[in-house]
Amino acid sequence: MTSTSDLEQLAELELQDDEDEDEDGGQRSVPLRSTPDSSHPFYDVARHGIIQVSGDDRYGRKLITFSSCCLPPSHQLDHRRLLEYLKFTLDQYVEMDYILVYFHSGLRSSNKPSLAWLREAYGEFDRKYKKNLKSLYVVHPTSFIRIVWNLFKPLISKKFGKKLTYVNYLTELGEHLNYEQLVVPPDVLSIREKNREAPIPPVLQQTVSYLREKGLRTEGIFRRSARVQLIKDVQRLYNLGKPVNFDDYGDVHVPAVILKTFLRELPEPLLTFRLYSQVQDLLSVESSLRVSRCKHMMEELPEHNFIIAKFLLSFLHLVSQHSLVNRMSPSNLACVFGVNLVRSQRGSVSLAELNPIHLFTEILVEHFHTVFGSRCTPAQGTP
Structure with a gap:
């Protein structure tokens, strides 16, 4: 010792x-x-x-x-x-x-x-x-x-x-x-x-910022679609490194869809392939121990992934706190985001595999402060 x-x-x-x-x-x-x-x-x-x-x-x-x-x-x-x-x-x-x-x-x-x-x-x-x-x-x-x-x-x-x-x-x-x-x-x-080159990707930073300001009270946020052409236009701007002003599109669901699409199209999910088997085992964990198990799983993530996950889940927790208006409870958010955050390396997910993924994501949203509250992730480039 x-x-x-x-x-x-x-x-x-x-x-x-x-x-x-x-x-x-x-x-x-x-x-x-x-x-x-x-x-x-x-x-x-x-x-x-x-x-x-x-x-x-x-x-x-x-x-x-x-x-x-x-x-x-x-x-x-x-x-x-x-x-x-x-x-x-x-x-x-x-x-x-x-x-x-x-x-x-x-x-x-x-x-x-x-x-x-x-x-x-x-x-x-x-x-x-x-x-x-x-x-x-x-x-x-x-x-x-x-x-x-x-x-x-x-x-x-x-x-x-x-x-x-x-x-x-x-x-x-x-x-x-x-x-x-x-x-x-x-x-x-x-x-x-x-730290203006912070590890939060610009797409994530900008969509979350916009939705925090203008989308928290939108009913069904993240559950509705947007015009396909608008989504393609925004993606093209991001791919070209050009600025995006979501006010130009007049639809708060555009940044919501862009956020989901960004997470879904990552080559490796934000919470990594390695975590998938542990998520699938979550149903076998005693109910009273599941939050601490999820906390331990998050702490095993690479630092970069942990910082981004904490940024995203903090926002989703905030969305859930307005669920009386926007109808997006932790459970509903888990249904939308679960498969975008964690998936197996083979790509497809069976119906039987969805339940533990939804449970896991719901815990991350609902118990955000407990799950993410104590890991010290030293800021890069700071004294």
């Missing part, structure tokens, strides 16, 4: 590797933020803009951000004061539901608090702080985060662990909350620019 000291050493090595991959040579820009008055009781810490309180999310919960890129070199900051300031800030909101967003990019050997400090900080946040924390989003995680999480795992309750979500891209953060309300430092925004 790996000892605590070994993990601490490994975490430090991973952090140094992250720094080596940083393309900006360590030059940090000054973040845009509200500047506290010099009479602020924690002005010495608050002036750095490390902790910011933003507007409410879509459910009226306060958004609080912690930005590592705003941390000055350790010799310029009293980390005990930082902890006191964090508690001072949270004390104003812990009686209500609130959300924490941690921007990891910018943490370096020169400005990181010690692991002993992290242990102390976690120990001081008693039940009153954890009770109303609804979600903790870790944005742009790296291998360093995963190692530190393993280091702290014995101290962290399962209930608290379920509140943690890793987010690789700001667009992905937008699936959970309106990040436009957040005070996002320029260094974090620049990560979005460096």
